[in-house]
Amino acid sequence: MAEIYDVAIIGGGPGGIGAAVENVALGITNVAVFEKSEQHSATIRQFYKDGKRVDKDYKGQIVDLKGSIPFVDGNKESTLELFDKLLENHKIHYKTDIESIQKVGDIFEIHSSGGQSFKAKFVVIAIGKMGQPNKPSYPIPPTIRKKVQFNANNIQSDEKVLVVGGGNSAVEYATLLCKDNDTTLNYRRTEFSRINEVNAKQLQDSIQSGKLKTRLGVDIQGLEDDEGKVKVNFTDNQSETFDRVVYAIGGAAPIDFLKKCQLALDENGTPISNEKLESSIENVFLAGDIALKSGGSIAAGLNHGYEIACEIKKRLG
Numbered sequence: 001m002a003e004i005y006d007v008a009i010i011g012g013g014p015g016g017i018g019a020a021v022e023n024v025a026l027g028i029t030n031v032a033v034f035e036k037s038e039q040h041s042a043t044i045r046q047f048y049k050d051g052k053r054v055d056k057d058y059k060g061q062i063v064d065l066k067g068s069i070p071f072v073d074g075n076k077e078s079t080l081e082l083f084d085k086l087l088e089n090h091k092i093h094y095k096t097d098i099e100s101i102q103k104v105g106d107i108f109e110i111h112s113s114g115g116q117s118f119k120a121k122f123v124v125i126a127i128g129k130m131g132q133p134n135k136p137s138y139p140i141p142p143t144i145r146k147k148v149q150f151n152a153n154n155i156q157s158d159e160k161v162l163v164v165g166g167g168n169s170a171v172e173y174a175t176l177l178c179k180d181n182d183t184t185l186n187y188r189r190t191e192f193s194r195i196n197e198v199n200a201k202q203l204q205d206s207i208q209s210g211k212l213k214t215r216l217g218v219d220i221q222g223l224e225d226d227e228g229k230v231k232v233n234f235t236d237n238q239s240e241t242f243d244r245v246v247y248a249i250g251g252a253a254p255i256d257f258l259k260k261c262q263l264a265l266d267e268n269g270t271p272i273s274n275e276k277l278e279s280s281i282e283n284v285f286l287a288g289d290i291a292l293k294s295g296g297s298i299a300a301g302l303n304h305g306y307e308i309a310c311e312i313k314k315r316l317g
Helices: 014-025 041-049 076-086 142-147 168-177 198-208 254-260 298-316
Strands: 004-010 030-037 091-094 098-104 106-112 117-125 160-164 184-187 213-217 220-226 229-234 238-244 246-247 284-286
Touching: 004 014, 004 106, 004 298, 014 030, 014 076, 014 117, 014 298, 030 117, 030 246, 041 076, 098 168, 098 254, 117 298, 142 220, 142 229, 160 168, 160 238, 168 184, 220 298, 229 246, 284 298
Parallel strands: 004 030, 004 117, 030 091, 117 284, 160 184, 160 246, 184 213
Antiparallel strands: 098 106, 106 117, 220 229, 229 238
16 A cells, blocks of 8 residues: 555546546556456447447537547447557556545545555546446346345345345445344355455454354355245255345445445435536546436546546646
């Protein structure tokens, strides 16, 4: 954690790429991009068919590009080739899933799900709206899908709950729920190597007090409907029935991440920002789909990057 970046950019899509390129173009070179996938532009790679047409003016939204990026009409391949060239000399942390941001004085501490920590003076959140929580490989029977969820919302105090996962989110859900619920935490490994010190202490206290049960070192083989409840079949040939099962196995949805970062959201779960694209937290900016009500415009995301870079340049002096 010795190095302090001038700008940390979370997300390697158009908004993040725009912020990275335009900051460097303005002379701010101590910039890092954090992308949870193996490559930038994951949404384009995953959801665009090969050869798909890519228009600068998405769905007729005419955008006058303000920065230095020569983005024009093309296709999936030409767009990715352009972004490849733009990012050739940039510092990008791939396969790095950022879990939370915490402001400590004038500096932001940025924590990944893999236990890494970074520091930065400014943060640009450029994650897409298409992020989804990871789901188990085995099928969830349709009749109990409403009993299986991917966050700890709306659980009643009299419900018996199983939390599945070994990261900070799973531990936080379990230690919170066990205060009012019959709660079990399941993790396929016997030790929690990816959680922070605070969560490790809360986990230990909850287990030692007897409030939290655990099933460690065992995986789940599948789920069944048990008269409207969730029967969980474990790989050690044991089974147990729960009112609810909460999976926290990575890939948190954007709204969960934003709440964890303590950003103010409107009634639709969209982060609130001002005309400078600054969130409710000073020096945390929003770029790309996460800042757009309609979403989808690559050109608009690139412009966000330019506008944010100009504002950061002013503040750095």
